[in-house]
Amino acid sequence: DGGITQSPKYLFRKEGQNVTLSCEQNLNHDAMYWYRQDPGQGLRLIYYSQIVNDFQKGDIAEGYSVSREKKESFPLTVTSAQKNPTAFYLCASSYLTGQPQHFGDGTRLSIL
Amino acid sequence: DQQVKQNSPSLSVQEGRISILNCDYTNSMFDYFLWYKKYPAEGPTFLISISSIKDKNEDGRFTVFLNKSAKHLSLHIVPSQPGDSAVYFCAASAKNYGGSQGNLIFGKGTKLSVKP
Numbered sequence: 001d002g003g004i005t006q007s008p009k010y011l012f013r014k015e016g017q018n019v020t021l022s023c024e025q026n027l028n029h030d031a032m033y034w035y036r037q038d039p040g041q042g043l044r045l046i047y048y049s050q051i052v053n054d055f056q057k058g059d060i061a062e063g064y065s066v067s068r069e070k071k072e073s074f075p076l077t078v079t080s081a082q083k084n085p086t087a088f089y090l091c092a093s094s095y096l097t098g099q100p101q102h103f104g105d106g107t108r109l110s111i112l
Numbered sequence: 113d114q115q116v117k118q119n120s121p122s123l124s125v126q127e128g129r130i131s132i133l134n135c136d137y138t139n140s141m142f143d144y145f146l147w148y149k150k151y152p153a154e155g156p157t158f159l160i161s162i163s164s165i166k167d168k169n170e171d172g173r174f175t176v177f178l179n180k181s182a183k184h185l186s187l188h189i190v191p192s193q194p195g196d197s198a199v200y201f202c203a204a205s206a207k208n209y210g211g212s213q214g215n216l217i218f219g220k221g222t223k224l225s226v227k228p
Binding site: 004006033035040041042043044045048058090092096097098099100101102103104105106108 | 116118121144146148153154155156157158161201205206207214215216218219220221
């Protein structure tokens with residue numbers, strides 16, 4: 001079955017540490033996205049990539065970094081510069097920007 | 113400033129009745145609108161969409177209505193079922209403009225509870 005896989009489902013980070021969230025898709029989608037969801041909030045766009053080896057900042061990119069070396073993979077690194085990293089992180093993909101996006105099941109990141 | 117607004121954080125409906133979820137937007141460049149359904153600890157799943165050239169789109173129990181002059185859309189679920197209980201997100205994009213403007217902008221969501 002095609003889909004998006006995010007791992008791990010739960011992640012804990014110590015203060016001052018970088019941590020990388022994995023996102024893999026086998027839908028042959030060109031575009032991939034990372035969102036953050038906080039309680040009572042909508043989904044806010046962190047980074048997006050329309051094609052391999054290219055990515056753009058979203059609305060809340062500070063403290064995050066991404067890479068897109070392969071079409072299938074779009075890992076997100078939460079750096080120590082992100083002052084409030086505790087949140088639910090969602091990865092998504094679509095054929096093109098503006099098309100319906102397919103989402104993974106998310107990674108919940110908590111700070112120890 | 114929120115470009116996509118869902119002003120009702122929650123909605124409770126009896127099983128078998130109609131559920132109406134509302135969404136307002138401010139950006140007149142938006143030309144494509146979507147509804148997503150989300151269960152706790154899962155990613156959102158795409159439900160239904162509508163292009164700005166239409167005012168209604170129907171898929172089974174789900175119908176989306178678009179009122180461009182009022183910059184308002186709504187999702188109707190008839191009949192409502194307990195399994196419909198979830199958070200519903202409205203999203204919009206300026207699809208025909210492409211690039212970053214084609215990205216989806218999400219509302220904050222409305223939590224629907226369908227009681228047996």
